[in-house]
Amino acid sequence: MTITVGEDGNVTVKAPLAASDAAIKAFVDEKEEWIIHSVESVRRKHEKLDSVASLNADEVQELCEGAAEYFPDRCRYFARQMDVSFCRITIRTQKTRWGSCSAKGNLSFNAGLMLAPQEIRDYVVVHELAHRRQMNHSPAFWKEVERVLPDYRERRRWLRQNGAVIMRQIGW
Secondary structure, eight states: OEEEEOTTSOEEEEOOTTOOHHHHHHHHHHTHHHHHHHHHHHHHHHHHHHTOOOOOHHHHHHHHHHHHHHHHHHHHHHHHHHTOOOOOEEEEOOSSOSEEEOTTOOEEEEGGGGGSOHHHHHHHHHHHHHTTTOSSOSHHHHHHHHHHOTTHHHHHHHHHHHHHHHHHHTTO
C-alpha cells in the first residue's frame, strides 16, 4: 500500500484490490502523523508562494543581463577545473528547468538563478558541465559533480526547497 500527498494537498491511498477495508484503515491510521505533516508542508509551501510578489518585466530583464555576465565567467572557471569544454551559453526564463546541456555542448541557464545564492548558481553550472562527461544522471555523473562540489547534495536540496519561490518571482 502507498500514500501520497499531491501538490494540491489531496491525499491518495493505493491498495491492492484484495486488501480489506480494515487493513487499509489500519495502514492509514499507522501513517496518520506522516499524512498530517505532509499536508501541512504543502499548505505552508502554498502560503509562502502566495506571499511572493512577481518581478516586473524590467526586473526580469535585469536578471537576464546579470546572468549573461555571470554565467560565462563561472562556466569558464569550472570548465577549467573539470577539464571540459562548452560552446554557447543561453539565458532563459524557463518554467521547469534551472539549466540544460545539449549534446553539442550548448549550455542554458535560467535567469531566475540570479535570485539564488552564488553557491547555488555554481552548483547548477557544475551540474551542467558534468553533463559534458556524462549525458545522464548516473552514479558516474554525480561523482563528477561531487569531485568539484563535495557539498552538492546540500546545494541541490536548497534549490528543491526554495526553487518554487524563485520561479514565482520570475512570473511562473
